Amino acid sequence: MSETSPKLRAELEGIPTYKPGKPAASDGPAAYKLSSNENPYPPLPGVLERVTAAAASFNRYPDMACAALTEELAERFGVPASHVATGTGSVGVAQQLIQATSGPGDEVIYAWRSFEAYPIITQINGARSVQVPLTPGDVHDLDAMAEAITDRTRLIFVCNPNNPTGTVVRRAELERFLDRVPKDVLVVLDEAYREFIRDPEVPDGVELYRERPNVCVLRTFSKAYGLAGLRVGFAIAHEPVAAALRKTAVPFGVSQLAQEAAIASLRAEDELLGRVGSLVCERTRVVDALRAQGWTVPETQANFVWMRLGERTTAFAQACEEHGVVVRPFAGEGVRVTIGEAEANDIFLKVSEAFHKEL
Numbered sequence: 001m002s003e004t005s006p007k008l009r010a011e012l013e014g015i016p017t018y019k020p021g022k023p024a025a026s027d028g029p030a031a032y033k034l035s036s037n038e039n040p041y042p043p044l045p046g047v048l049e050r051v052t053a054a055a056a057s058f059n060r061y062p063d064m065a066c067a068a069l070t071e072e073l074a075e076r077f078g079v080p081a082s083h084v085a086t087g088t089g090s091v092g093v094a095q096q097l098i099q100a101t102s103g104p105g106d107e108v109i110y111a112w113r114s115f116e117a118y119p120i121i122t123q124i125n126g127a128r129s130v131q132v133p134l135t136p137g138d139v140h141d142l143d144a145m146a147e148a149i150t151d152r153t154r155l156i157f158v159c160n161p162n163n164p165t166g167t168v169v170r171r172a173e174l175e176r177f178l179d180r181v182p183k184d185v186l187v188v189l190d191e192a193y194r195e196f197i198r199d200p201e202v203p204d205g206v207e208l209y210r211e212r213p214n215v216c217v218l219r220t221f222s223k224a225y226g227l228a229g230l231r232v233g234f235a236i237a238h239e240p241v242a243a244a245l246r247k248t249a250v251p252f253g254v255s256q257l258a259q260e261a262a263i264a265s266l267r268a269e270d271e272l273l274g275r276v277g278s279l280v281c282e283r284t285r286v287v288d289a290l291r292a293q294g295w296t297v298p299e300t301q302a303n304f305v306w307m308r309l310g311e312r313t314t315a316f317a318q319a320c321e322e323h324g325v326v327v328r329p330f331a332g333e334g335v336r337v338t339i340g341e342a343e344a345n346d347i348f349l350k351v352s353e354a355f356h357k358e359l
């Protein structure tokens, strides 16, 4: 056998691999998965029924244009259908946005730490990441991000609420930032956790997009709507950005099962948002309990909490796992813990209490 291997693009060297949240063990104590910001509720019966019915024809390709879903989304958000673009999860749409805007020599700005797919999808396309540190309070530093813009900047991600810290940027500061961004630079408001926001000062990106042709809003069915396993997300953006997303889409990427589930979920929105409300109550309970235990945790508007544990991160994650909950450690930095079912949150709070007492 020859030693020569196929030539691969140099950009792929050193790409950090996406680290999915660790699954809960099928045996042993780690029964609850609080590591991927998933929705703990099982599918609604009506949604499951529609998906099951669609499964009977999966010998056929899906509707490539996602036409019915696009129409429902356009109506739901009060935007033209030509401004809606669907994709294989919002991470798929984020990758398409990079493909559409940023190649070798171009720069993509985002806060750090933030969603771990940003550096990966930027590097895959040969563009350069410009990571702007969060403030000491773990919030986007929008002034520093505006100052990082150069004539090579093509795209800026603003993750609101931010993954993994749960922190938000509010209306006045975000509008001030958008006013500073050149009109030929695309700003992507990644609102994967939008439905969990209760702070009235956090703007709805869809409102900001209406008057700003360089703003694109990213949303997903994976979190509040509980369809993580089906892979469907979408962007709302003006033309020509939305048209570019249609060009860069993987043909037939969004399965018919995902399209049907998304439509059924939009129609069952009240019930699904009721579940979100219960998770938000749990979030308040968890954050209050952590603070009462003596932890400092940033205000979160997402379905997870962030604990800056530094060197104790790995030990804390291990302690959680030993007691039955899997959390998401970022070694040397902190732990992100998804708000799950009450039993899982209770176990986590017991571990955090014991851990804090030993500090």
Ligand SMILES: Cc1ncc(COP(=O)(O)O)c(C=O)c1O
Residues within 6 Å of the ligand: 036, 037, 088, 089, 090, 091, 092, 115, 159, 162, 163, 190, 192, 219, 220, 221, 222, 228, 232, 233
């Ligand atoms: C901020 C953010 N954006 C996008 C995504 C991607 O979600 P999906 O591809 O499932 O829509 C995630 C998932 O964790 C996320 O945290």
